[in-house]
Amino acid sequence: MDFVAITSCPAGLAHTPMAAKALEKAAQEMGLKAKVEQQGAMGLKNEISAEEAENSEFVLIGSDQKIEKMERFTGKPVLRVDINMCIKKPKAVIDKCMKAVAARKNSNS
Numbered sequence: 001m002d003f004v005a006i007t008s009c010p011a012g013l014a015h016t017p018m019a020a021k022a023l024e025k026a027a028q029e030m031g032l033k034a035k036v037e038q039q040g041a042m043g044l045k046n047e048i049s050a051e052e053a054e055n056s057e058f059v060l061i062g063s064d065q066k067i068e069k070m071e072r073f074t075g076k077p078v079l080r081v082d083i084n085m086c087i088k089k090p091k092a093v094i095d096k097c098m099k100a101v102a103a104r105k106n107s108n109s
Contacts (some may be wrong), residue, residue, distance in 0.1 A: 002032040003097070004048045004056045004073075008063035009083050012040010019062045019086035020046070026090035034094075039068055048072065058101045061095070062086035077101050 005023050009015035011086055019035040029033035038045040050072050053059070054079075058077040061067055062085075079097045086093055 001035060001052055001055045002015065002027070002092070003034050003058050004053055005034060005036045005060035005062060005086075006039055006048070006067055007036060007083060007086060008039040008065045008067060010062075010065065012038065012042060013077045015083050015087065019083050019090075022087050022090040023060070023062065023094070026094055030091060030094060032094070039065070058097060060086075060097050062093075064101075077104060094100055 004083075007016045007019040007023070016038045020038050024034060025038050035048055035056075036046060037048045053072040053076065056076065058079060059073045061078060061080045062083045063080070063084065077100075079100055081093050081097070082096075
């Protein structure tokens with residue numbers, strides 16, 4: 001798994017699934033493996049397991065909302081972005097996150 005992501009907006013009815021679909025499609029087009037969980041009024045949809053979290057390179061949070069079950073991602077780089085950017089420019093968001101994680105790894109080496 002290259003990365004996992006969570007999308008969440010205040011209602012969780014429109015932007016949340018739109019952002020999730022955009023990120024999933026962009027990841028696939030970029031040749032990446034990703035799983036995107038949605039959090040909102042409907043609860044958790046497509047929930048990320050502890051194993052999937054552990055096997056990911058980073059966690060992308062497309063939200064400014066409080067995210068449930070963040071303890072799954074302890075020790076993983078977590079990058080927060082505006083949910084609207086996930087919808088409008090999902091490839092750019094993923095690319096920016098990948099570069100940020102790579103830069104962190106290089107500075108820790």
